[in-house]
Amino acid sequence: MLDSIRNSAQSWLIKVAFAIIILAFVLGFGYSALQNQGSGENIMAYVNERPIFLSEFQARARMFYPNMEANTLLQDGVLQELFQLMVHQELMLEQAEAMGITASDNEVREYITQIPYFQGVDGYYDADLYDYHLASTGINPTFFESTVREQLILEKFQNYISLSVAVDEQHAREDFNYLAEQVTADLLVVNPEDFLNATQVLESDIETYYEEHAEDFEVAERVRLSYLLFTPESLAPLAEVSDEEIQAYYDARKENEYMQMEQVNAKHLLFKVASDADEETAQAAEAQAWEAHTRLEQGEEFVAMSEEIQANATNAEYQDLGWFTAEFMDPDFVAASFSLEPGTYSEPVRTQFGWHLILVEEHKEPQPTPLADLEEQIRQTIAERKAAALHDDLLDTAIVQVYAGDDLETIAQDLGMELRESDLFTKEQNLSDAAITEDNLDDIFALEQGEVTDWTVSVDSGSLLATVVESRPRELLPLDEVRGQVENLIHDNQAMLLAMARVEEVLDMVAESPALPPELEAQLVETPPMYRMPEYNQGSFIPQELTDAAFDAEPGEWLPQHYTVFGSFVLARVSDRILPSDEDWETARAEFMENAVDMERNSLLEAYVKALALNSEVNTVNSAERFWMKPVAESLQ
Structure with missing residues (x-):
């Protein structure tokens, strides 16, 4: 429970302290995303007179949302929120400057010496390692140290603003009691599967269900492709890799990447x-x-x-x-x-x-992994790198041959490539070994049988050229093919209705008297203790709405409705309300008080920065949505 409180208390402070995240980003991914700062074309907005750079915005978006779809980034306001958080950072830095908050060269130096990237095996700062890491990722030391300085200033500013925060212990104990109180319940589980033996399905039932639910037994349009795949992995067999290249690649990495602990x-x-x-x-x-x-x-x-x-x-x-x-x-x-x-x-x-x-x-x-154990892996890596360089030439040659009227089999033979054939697949299933992009899928499914693509079809990590070998329109599967499925669905529906009838019967019974007949009392299962807050019940199978209702009821009281858990119907009777003891409070007091202070600091700092924002002027260089939000979202794909 305290872990969740701790995370919640720190969340906003972490969001606004971006500088350290940028440190991790440039060390992990290189400086290229940030190296153009300073040009007017790279400025996306001004906060008062402080610029926000597009390259830094892109770097942060890539760091936070590496796998999120462009439409989601835009429609859910994710990028807009990120932009607002960057505005808040600039406001804090500006206010810190006005208040005379600084970070000295000695503080910057001390911070850098504590970063693990720059420490040797003895755990102490290594200047040569510092120079090596910055040089290998193309980071300008002046920029890096400036970023560290901003991080330190932000931390000082946050600490100064929230310096006076205090929490009354009595109120903290009340909050603790509320959060740490637990409830247990006795559950009566009504499983529809227990009623399957009481169901009966006639042939007429099967035919009627099939006719009334025909759309459930339709298969979407499908195609089977013959195709040439142009990806580093598929083209790797065309690249020759010498033993000398493997040795050189291994030698360059054996003291770090391939070193065994x-x-x-x-x-x-x-x-x-x-x-x-x-x-x-x-x-x-x-x-x-x-x-x-x-x-x-x-x-x-x-x-x-x-x-x-x-x-x-x-x-x-x-x-x-x-x-x-x-x-x-x-x-x-x-x-x-x-x-x-x-x-x-x-x-x-x-x-x-x-x-x-x-x-x-x-x-x-400590010793390097033997070359013999890595040889094939290294050979494949080098071959894929070489193959990536072959991609454009091979693809251009293949397209020229398509325009000349050659079929894919001839092109595959001429280029020494493998001609692949897929199984039948729908748009939703996609190609199994290389997912085709959504726009290109529509084009593929529009091809006539035997027609060859004379354009580049985009797939994961590369391209392909394809022809449709077989095409099947959307079709209804014959009843004989789905008879067993239909029969099972009818059995399940009947069992569900019988189980629901039992639930209503029990609810009527407990409405008159909370006591159950002995045979039903014997079936009750007690829940583990449940907290009010869902984040404290992680891993629990109990629906949160059941938990909420249990906290609104008294011990011995049945909840007035049923709940669904893993396909079964569940009725619940509150069995106990458990308040935390004095010993519980003493054990948690120090940490809870500390986190309560963090939460108060969090609220105060958030309110302070929002007040700054109300009195600031934010000007985007161009229309946000048209000129940088959408391109940034698309650049992350």
């Missing part, structure tokens, strides 16, 4: 200790671990001893961990296992899971 191959015996265990339980587990360690010191074999202890102690677990790196393991476990020599075991090691004895069998220092 340090690893150990180990076994361990764990004496589990629950996170909420008392001190006596933890000490007892530690004593077990030391006792086992003494047995090892006396010469017992690790595996045999561990298996025996596991069989006799309920809190003991023996496991062969195999090879692992330090990345996802407990730090204390890593420190112990990576310091052991092969063939040796540790003293008892405490982690969040309990007490461990560790036996290390093998140890591998």
Whole structure:
């Protein structure tokens, strides 16, 4: 629950602090999207007299919405919201400047030295690594440091504006009680499948249903294509890759991309200790671990001893961990296992899971993945890069041959390409190995059988030329072909009606008396505790509308309607209302108070920036929708 509160408290602050996101973007994707800042043609708007650059807007849109459709970006106002957030950032920077808030060179330097990209294996700042990362992504150091400076100024501004925020503990406790209160309910599940044996379907029922629902048994227009695919992957077999090229590609990456992390191959015996265990339980587990360690010191074999202890102690677990790196393991476990020599075991090691004895069998220092393991992968990568360069020439040659009257089979033979043939597919299904764009799909389905495309058909990662081998119009499937499906649908509908009748019967029954007959009481299933807020019930199968209704009812009271869960009808009786205890509050108090302050800071800062916006002047260079919103949305596709 506290995680959700924490995320909610910080959401708006995160949205307006864009600079650090741009740091991640330019480091991950390069500087090209931002390198044209400064030209008048690149300015999309002014906030008072501060410019907002189109290239920066595009970079942020690409970072936030890499897979969103252009129409969605426009119709849902996503890009407009992003633009407003950038306006808010400029307003904050302008106000910070007026208030004299700055970031010194020393602060910028300190911030940069803490960025992991620029730290060596020892965890300390490495100036050479800094120069390398900036140079390799084409980032101008002056621009980068200016972006860091803006981030620091924004953080200072936000902290200054919200400095006076305080939260009264009594009100915080009331909010906590409201958010942390839980409710449970007894559910009576009425599953339509339980009524299937009571249904009966006649031949006349099947024929009537088929006639009345004919559109449900129609198949959309379908085509089968013969086609030449021009993508890096499909053209890769045409590109020759030498052993020298593979070696050079490998050598350039073996010290970073292909470097394997340090690893150990180990076994361990764990004496589990629950996170909420008392001190006596933890000490007892530690004593077990030391006792086992003494047995090892006396010469017992690790595996045999561990298996025996596991069989006799309920809190003991023996496991062969195999090879692992330090990345996802407990730090204390890593420190112990990576310091052991092969063939040796540790003293008892405490982690969040309990007490461990560790036996290390093998140890591998960091080393590059052998070329033999990567050779085919590298060959394919280089071949696809070369093939990408062949794309335009091969496609142009093929189109010329189409105009000359050659069929696709002849063109495939001349170019050394594979002529592919699809299964029958609808527009919705699309081509299985290369999705055709929506506009081109309409053109493909408009082709006459045997007609060859004399234009470029756009697909994922490339193009194709195609001819329609077979075309089938929209058609109604024969009854004999769908008879079983129709019969099952009728059985399901009848079972649904019988189940609904049972639901109404039970609702009438509990309206008179909340007590159910014993045979129905025995069928009740209690829900896990439910919170008011849906984000706190993640993973729950209970519909939120049922939860909301349960919080409006008293224990023992039946909810007046049914709910649908996984195709079954559910009736619910509230069984308990659970308020958080004083102990719950004491456990959560510090973090809850901190997050309550964050939420107040969030609200204050949002109101402050909106007030700034009311007194500011924002001028777009051209009509927003016509000149930059739509092109930006389309550029992300």
